[in-house]
Amino acid sequence: MSTASRHRIRVGVDLGGTKIEAVVVDLGPGEPDTGAAPPPSELARARIATNRTQGYEHVLSETRALVFEVAKLAGIDPISTPIGVGMPGSVTMQRAGGGRSDLPLVKNSNTTCLNGKPFHADLAKAVGRPIAFANDANCFALAEATWGAARGARVAFGVILGTGVGGGVVMTNDGGIPRAWNGAQGIAGEWGHVVLDPERGPACYCGRRGCIETYLSGPAIEGEYTRRAGIARPLTEIAARARGEDDAVARELLDERIDVFGRALATVVDILDPDVIVLGGGVSNLDALYDEGPRAVARWVFNDDLATKIVKHALGDSAGVLGAALLP
Template sequence: MITCFDIGGTTIKAAVAHSATDIVSLGRVATPAHDFDAFADAIAALIAQGGAPAGAAIAISIAGVVDPATNVATVANIPCINGRALGPDLSAKLSRPVIVGNDADCFALAEAHAGAGKGFNVVFGVILGTGVGGGIIADGRLIRGAGGFSGEWGHATIVQTETQAWPHKIAHMACGCGQLGCTDTIGGARGLERLHAQIHGQTLSSLDIVFAWGQGDTQSTRTMTLYTELLAAPLALLVNVLGPDIIPVGGGLGNSPELVAALDAAVRPRILRKLDRPLIVPAQLTVDAGLIGAASLAYSEGVV
């Protein structure tokens, strides 16, 4: 029995986990973002509420990067833990083993253990949210890259500058990572909105673009056709490099089954392995993926 947490900039969600997939919610509290002692106290109170025995581990999913060599977390939206060796610091304060994972990695673990990736050897979990992210799972375990970076397919100057389905020149856009033309600049919700504005000179939300596409709107259909083509090339490269058996898609844009199906249809002809089944599929876990992912991280790493 352990306690697992899904921590964001505004809310801490917690659950008791009896296994990697058997969790019971403990509810949520506000995140003390600027006071580490208050942050640790909030976690301790939730542990006490769940009744985990003294010394039982805790597992955390967090929207940030954790360097596996130093345990230092980079978490922009929670200043009190940004730059800390979060696992060791919490472990010392709470007298419990602590394991911390990136939220995209925990999403991928959740899908591998209890969602669309269950039963497959290699799972690549894709996030199409505000931006683009991902996590790599092999034989039920997370692949932790050097510096905490793995599965970050959204970064590198890879976006093509001309499309074929609708002939169009695409200007490379600046990415928050400092490069130009990263997949992240067009792949997430903000990227889809930028792409639509670049093509049509019209400002629409990503939800409105996807909805209008479903209604047959000509401009949104053109945007989504280009968007699908632009994402298909880097996704196909990723498939050929990693060899995933399945790619569950989560995040806000992943809530559109039509978009996920369009990506699958665009990617499969571009990869070396020929499949007669969907490769890119909607994620199955939407509510508790962070908690299940955190629990899966702890149990798969033996931190129990």
């Protein structure tokens, strides 16, 4: 038996629109993903910029190189160690120009150079072993339900509000083991591409208009502020000016986006009725989501009271990469 198998050593990779992060963890003895498990022991971690504008081959080769780099730092053999990768988007067998593909193709990734490409198969071939893949929001939700802010919840919905917007559904079975629910087509939780305004909404890279992502992602909020105010500001400054300064544009914009947040999450509550919704990503650091967000959700939910808790992530930037390590 290999050392990786005996010690439950896993490699997790989080391929995001801004960064690619990899970690080697020891999940410890026994069932690694039980809700009673301690956080994993981290053996090594590495991070690089995605540089997605440099194209598909660049992202593929850099991801492979990062896997081998973090494995070297941990003193393990990546070819004999289980690897999980979380990334935005879903998969399709349909080619963009028509016809069926022999391999799963990436669809609706905000790292658009991956769309229409067999990234799953190409990375597995480049690394030299099978790799488990999942949507990054599912990985985030799985980690938070296993070790973080959604621990102990029977049903949890994880929301990523960052460069893109996504969601993941995790259900904990009677044995206390959280499991991601992927659905019949593998798109369960794709909350970011629920369409709110198909006619007048902002254009989305997925080809539609008015997706939730076009309102609540960091770039969407910053871009809309720039359009209205005529000056570019980072999200943190926009939020601060909305609360502490006489900036009517920032105040109006944040109020609007909190209302969108409420309407969008109310649909999740009405359908799933989760015990907890845990927020992650850069936008999740805005205090307004916790100060005003629950009231905004409660205004639209189909009930007199909102029992679902809306909480901030507990694992920081590590949730996605740790969730990926739970996949294989």
